[in-house]
Amino acid sequence: MKIGELANATATNVETVRYYEKISLLAPPARSASNYRSYSNEHLARLSFIRRARDLGFALEAVRELLTLSDDTGQSCEAVDQIASAHLAEVERKIDDLSALRSELTRVIGSCRHGTIADCKIIESLASTPQLKGAAQ
Amino acid sequence: MKIGELANATATNVETVRYYEKISLLAPPARSASNYRSYSNEHLARLSFIRRARDLGFALEAVRELLTLSDDTGQSCEAVDQIASAHLAEVERKIDDLSALRSELTRVIGSCRHGTIADCKIIESLASTPQLKGAAQ
DNA sequence: TCTACACCCTGTAGCAACTACAGGGTCAAG
DNA sequence: CTTGACCCTGTAGTTGCTACAGGGTGTAGA
Structure with a gap:
């Protein structure tokens, strides 16, 4: 072949x-x-x-x-099971991360009033200095 | 700074x-x-x-x-809205893909009987020649 | 027989979004 | 005066391919 x-x-x-x-x-x-x-x-x-x-x-x-x-x-197929399970856990973690992302994006986009950039809520929420960032670590 | x-x-x-x-x-x-x-x-x-x-x-x-x-x-903040919405759509697509993956992985792992590799269902399902692959294209 | 075309070969560079060195220089404290 | 934390540049590595460049091969039609 x-x-x-x-x-x-x-x-x-x-x-x-x-x-x-x-x-x-x-x-x-x-x-x-x-x-x-x-x-x-x-x-x-x-x-x-x-x-x-x-x-x-x-x-x-x-x-x-x-x-x-x-x-x-x-x-024994234990090792196989472990690799697969670890991968599944990783997939689930990603799903959770993306779901949180989706919520946040939906919220941000939903706040858009379709005006000018100056009062665009999307830009605003991106520009806001993250106050809690340091505390969250 | x-x-x-x-x-x-x-x-x-x-x-x-x-x-x-x-x-x-x-x-x-x-x-x-x-x-x-x-x-x-x-x-x-x-x-x-x-x-x-x-x-x-x-x-x-x-x-x-x-x-x-x-x-x-x-x-106008239309362009901003469009970039954000396109990204949201992409995130949702990924969530769907990963959810399908999770189902499949869960199914495969669930079929594991914890015996030897020889009759490991996980390996088996990976080894099975994909018959429908060509037809599905 | 010529020639077009589809296929095959090797090797290298590019993608995203960083991260990790190597091999140096600077600056403040003790 | 030395130690250590910080800074500099530049390059190479990561994952999993994909896309060339620049060639060779094999076959079918004119």
């Missing part, structure tokens, strides 16, 4: 596939006489795994660990 | 202040005899504005626009 086919089969950019090889996430494949990369089904499975993990938001280093773990079929 | 004091007053890293100057987000301040940066209250207000906008998740380019707009006090 040539790189374009592999990329197509996994909805990945060709450049990304080469990038994964470069950072040793995907093993270097055999080469054709004309130096084209030639991938096996093993590579396809591996890249599919990577893509799916990436779609779930795992960082590349987490994906690397998950790949290593997945090869060690006899071991 | 020296850079450390300014940084402290705005809960910013010293390096970040210099970075903002480098990308022309913050005007270069006067210099002391020993070449130390010497900031005015104008700079303090400007940097506070930047920090507050950054805390609200605005990209640096958006902050740049907001700063320019904030100087044009006579103009």
